[in-house]
Amino acid sequence: MAAPVDSVGKPSAERSPFNSTSFQKKTRSKLISIPGTRPSVQNGQLLVSTGVTSLDYLLGGGLAVGTVLLIEEDRYDSYSRMILKYFLAEGVVCRHELFVAAAQDNPDDILQELPAPILDDVAIHKPVDQPRLSCEPQDSLDAMKIAWRYQNLPKVQSALASTSRFGHYYDVSKTMEPEIRQAAKCHRFYLPEHPTQSSTTHSPMIESYSALLKSLQEVIHREGFDIAASMPKSRNILRVGLHSLGSALWGDDLSCHDNPRHSHALTTFLYGLRALLRSSLAVAVVTVPSHLIQDRALMGSITRLCDNAIALESFKGSERETNPLYKDYHGLLHVHQVPHLNCLASQLPDHKDLAFKLKRKQFTIEVCRQGYSVQSNCLSRKLSIHPFHNVTDCNPSSEKPVCTFVCYWVTKSKVKLLIVLCWCQSYYSVTFRGNRV
Amino acid sequence: MFTELNSILNSTPDSFTKGEFIFVSDRQSDASFLIHHFLSFYLRARCKVCFLGLVQSFSHYCAISQRLGVSLAQAKEKGQLIFLEGLKESLSILIPQEGHTENQAMDFLRDPTVGLRSLYKFVQSSLNSSSSGEDGTEEWGPSVLLVDDISVLLSLGVSARAVLDFSHYCKATVCSQLQGNMVMLVRCDGEDEGDDGDDEGSELLLRGLTHQCSLTLHVQGLPTGYCRDIHGQVEVCWRRRQGDGQHTQKKLFQYKVHDKGASFFARGTSSAVL
Numbered sequence: 001m002a003a004p005v006d007s008v009g010k011p012s013a014e015r016s017p018f019n020s021t022s023f024q025k026k027t028r029s030k031l032i033s034i035p036g037t038r039p040s041v042q043n044g045q046l047l048v049s050t051g052v053t054s055l056d057y058l059l060g061g062g063l064a065v066g067t068v069l070l071i072e073e074d075r076y077d078s079y080s081r082m083i084l085k086y087f088l089a090e091g092v093v094c095r096h097e098l099f100v101a102a103a104q105d106n107p108d109d110i111l112q113e114l115p116a117p118i119l120d121d122v123a124i125h126k127p128v129d130q131p132r133l134s135c136e137p138q139d140s141l142d143a144m145k146i147a148w149r150y151q152n153l154p155k156v157q158s159a160l161a162s163t164s165r166f167g168h169y170y171d172v173s174k175t176m177e178p179e180i181r182q183a184a185k186c187h188r189f190y191l192p193e194h195p196t197q198s199s200t201t202h203s204p205m206i207e208s209y210s211a212l213l214k215s216l217q218e219v220i221h222r223e224g225f226d227i228a229a230s231m232p233k234s235r236n237i238l239r240v241g242l243h244s245l246g247s248a249l250w251g252d253d254l255s256c257h258d259n260p261r262h263s264h265a266l267t268t269f270l271y272g273l274r275a276l277l278r279s280s281l282a283v284a285v286v287t288v289p290s291h292l293i294q295d296r297a298l299m300g301s302i303t304r305l306c307d308n309a310i311a312l313e314s315f316k317g318s319e320r321e322t323n324p325l326y327k328d329y330h331g332l333l334h335v336h337q338v339p340h341l342n343c344l345a346s347q348l349p350d351h352k353d354l355a356f357k358l359k360r361k362q363f364t365i366e367v368c369r370q371g372y373s374v375q376s377n378c379l380s381r382k383l384s385i386h387p388f389h390n391v392t393d394c395n396p397s398s399e400k401p402v403c404t405f406v407c408y409w410v411t412k413s414k415v416k417l418l419i420v421l422c423w424c425q426s427y428y429s430v431t432f433r434g435n436r437v
Numbered sequence: 438m439f440t441e442l443n444s445i446l447n448s449t450p451d452s453f454t455k456g457e458f459i460f461v462s463d464r465q466s467d468a469s470f471l472i473h474h475f476l477s478f479y480l481r482a483r484c485k486v487c488f489l490g491l492v493q494s495f496s497h498y499c500a501i502s503q504r505l506g507v508s509l510a511q512a513k514e515k516g517q518l519i520f521l522e523g524l525k526e527s528l529s530i531l532i533p534q535e536g537h538t539e540n541q542a543m544d545f546l547r548d549p550t551v552g553l554r555s556l557y558k559f560v561q562s563s564l565n566s567s568s569s570g571e572d573g574t575e576e577w578g579p580s581v582l583l584v585d586d587i588s589v590l591l592s593l594g595v596s597a598r599a600v601l602d603f604s605h606y607c608k609a610t611v612c613s614q615l616q617g618n619m620v621m622l623v624r625c626d627g628e629d630e631g632d633d634g635d636d637e638g639s640e641l642l643l644r645g646l647t648h649q650c651s652l653t654l655h656v657q658g659l660p661t662g663y664c665r666d667i668h669g670q671v672e673v674c675w676r677r678r679q680g681d682g683q684h685t686q687k688k689l690f691q692y693k694v695h696d697k698g699a700s701f702f703a704r705g706t707s708s709a710v711l
Contacts, residue, residue: 043500202548204594205531214532264594268546271593272531275524278494297639300626301592341493342500344470345668345694352663 036094038166043343049167051086054365060347066277072290072311079312080287084241087285089114091239092184099240101189103249115170187219208251209269225280240284247289255292270305307339329355438477441701450482456612459620460650466669468656470694472585475620477505485577487563491523492586504697519563549594553603580617588623597638601645666709667691
C-alpha cells in the first residue's frame with residue numbers, strides 16, 4: 001500500500017468506549033511520524049517532498065510514499081538529472097536513506113554533485129555527543145553555568161528545525177558539503193560492478209534489471225523499510241533514484257531498435273518496482289530517455305506502470321531558444337499522470353502549458369504565458385489564455401448546430417474580448433490562441 | 438456503487454442480467470472508477486466475487502470501497518471475495534528466492550510465452566469451490582469475475598492472443614457454465630491507430646474483447662480538451678441478441694468523479710455549465 005496515515009481516516013474505530021471516568025485520552029498510536037514527511041490533505045497519504053517545491057505542488061502536495069515518479073528526460077539529460085539531484089539532496093537534509101543506481105556514471109559522482117541546501121535554520125546533523133557524566137572535570141569558572149538540575153543530563157542536539165519543514169531550497173552553484181552528505185546513509189548500485197550472469201529463466205526482464213531489483217529488495221529487507229516488518233524503532237523513508245533506465249548502458253535495446261528484442265524488460269521491471277514500493281516505506285524517482293524510444297505505445301505502458309509521470313522538454317539547441325516568447329524559461333514541463341491512490345478522483349493540475357526555469361536558488365515551474373502582440377504602436381499586453389475545449393461536435397441527428405462569434409477590440413489600455421453565444425446546447429468558453437511572434 | 442450508473446444500465450443489486458460480459462475500456466483517461474463501482478455493486482448483490490487486482494494493492498481497493506460503503510476485508514473473511522493481489526504474488530517470482538512457496542497464478546511472469554493457463558486455473562478453482570457445498574457457510578449468489586486491468590498483461594510480455602484465449606475460457610466458465618457475470622478493464626493508448634503495427638497488441642485485444650462482450654463501456658477524455666468539471670465521456674453500448682440478429686444500442690454520457698462516487702449526465706448538462 002502507499003502508506004496511508006491510518007488514524008486520519010478512521011476515527012470511529014479508534015474511539016474508545018466510555019467507562020467510569022469521564023475523561024478518556026484518545027490514543028493516536030497508529031500515526032506514523034517520520035521526519036520529512038507530512039500527510040496529504042486529500043486522502044491522508046504520507047507525502048515526501050521532491051526537493052522542488054513547485055513540483056510538489058503540481059503533484060498534489062508531494063510524492064506519496066510507495067509510488068514512483070517517472071521523469072522523461074530532456075534531450076541532454078541536464079534538467080532531469082538536476083531534479084534527481086534535488087530529490088536526493090532533499091533526502092539528505094531530511095535524513096532519509098538513499099539508494100542510487102546508475103549505469104553510466106558512478107553513483108558516487110552523482111552524490112558528490114548534490115546541490116547545497118540553503119540552511120538558515122537547519123543545524124548540521126552531528127552524531128549525538130556522549131552523555132556527560134558527573135565525574136567529568138569541572139568546567140572553568142568562566143563557562144556559563146546551567147541550572148544544576150540539568151547539569152547531568154546528556155547534551156542533545158537541538159531538534160532540527162528542518163524536520164518540521166517540508167521542502168527546502170538549494171543553491172545550485174555550490175555542492176553539498178561532505179559532512180552533511182556523509183551523515184546520510186547511501187546505498188549504491190553501479191551496474192559495471194555487478195557482472196551479469198546469463199539467466200536460465202525465460203523471464204522478459206533482462207539480467208541488469210533483475211540484479212537491480214534484487215539489490216533493492218535486499219536493502220529494503222536489511223534496513224527495515226518493509227511496512228510489514230515489526231520493528232518498533234523509528235521508521236525512516238528510503239529514497240530510490242534510478243538514472244536513465246531504458247538506455248543502452250543498462251543492456252536494454254529499447255532505445256536503439258524499432259522492434260526491440262527486450263521490449264518488455266523495462267515494463268516488467270517497473271511492475272516489480274511498484275510491487276516492492278507498495279509494500280515498503282520507499283519512494284522512487286526514475287528517469288527514462290523517452291526521446292530515444294520510438295514506440296509511443298510502449299512509452300504509454302511505461303507511463304501507466306508509474307504513478308506520477310512528468311516530461312521535460314528543454315529549449316537548449318532548439319529554435320525555441322531564441323524565441324522571445326520563451327526567453328524567460330529554460331524549457332517546458334508536461335504532467336502526464338498524477339496518481340489517485342486510495343481515492344476515486346485525481347488532482348490533475350489545472351494548466352497544461354507549464355514551463356520551468358532553473359535559477360540559482362530555485363527551480364521554478366510556472367504557467368507559460370503566451371504573449372499576444374497586436375500592433376507595434378499599441379501596448380503589447382500579455383494575455384494568459386488557457387486552452388479550453390471549444391465548440392463541441394454536433395450530432396446532426398439530435399442537436400442543433402452551434403455557432404459562436406468572437407469579437408475583440410484593442411483599446412489604449414486593454415484588449416477586450418466579447419464572446420457572442422448563440423444557441424448554447426453545450427458549454428464552451430474561450431479558445432483563443434495568440435499568434436506566435 | 439453509483440446510483441446514476443445503475444439507472445443507466447437498468448440494474449440494481451437485487452435484479453441484474455446474469456451471464457453478462459461487461460467490457461470496460463479507456464483511452465487517454467482512467468476508467469478504474471468503473472471497476473470500483475462494479476466491485477461494490479456485486480458485493481452488495483451478495484454475489485461471490487473473484488477479483489484479479491493486478492495493478493494496485495489490496496489496501497487501495499479497501500480504502501475506496503469503504504467510501505462506497507462496502508468492506509472488502511469483511512467480505513474476504515466471510516469468503517465472499519477472493520482477491521488475487523498480483524503485485525504481492527509477482528515479487529516472489531520476479532526475484533527468485535529459495536524455499537518460497539508462490540501462488541501458481543502469476544506463473545506467466547516466469548515465462549510469458551506459456552500463456553495464462555495457470556491464471557485461468559486459479560479463477561476456476563476459486564469460483565468453483567462454492568459449488569462443493571460446504572454446509573455452515575453462507576450461500577452466495579452467482580459468481581462474478583472482475584479483472585482490473587487485463588492490459589497490464591500485455592506489458593508483461595503475454596501475447597494478445599493468449600489474453601484473448603484466457604478471456605474466452607473465463608467467459609465459457611463464468612458466464613455460460615456458472616451463469617455469472619464478468620467485468621474486464623483494458624487501458625489503451627491515446628493515439629488512434631496512427632502507427633501501424635506498433636500498438637497491435639492493445640488494439641487487437643480491444644477489438645477481440647469488444648466482439649466477445651455483451652456490454653461495453655468506453656471511457657474517453659473529452660474530444661475538445663481537458664476540463665476540470667467534466668472528466669470525460671462514457672459511451673455505453675449494449676449488444677443484445679434478439680432472435681434474428683444483433684441489436685446494438687449506444688448512449689453517450691459525460692461524467693465527473695467525486696470523492697465518493699461519480700455523476701453521469703447527458704452531454705452539455707453538467708452542473709458546471711447550467
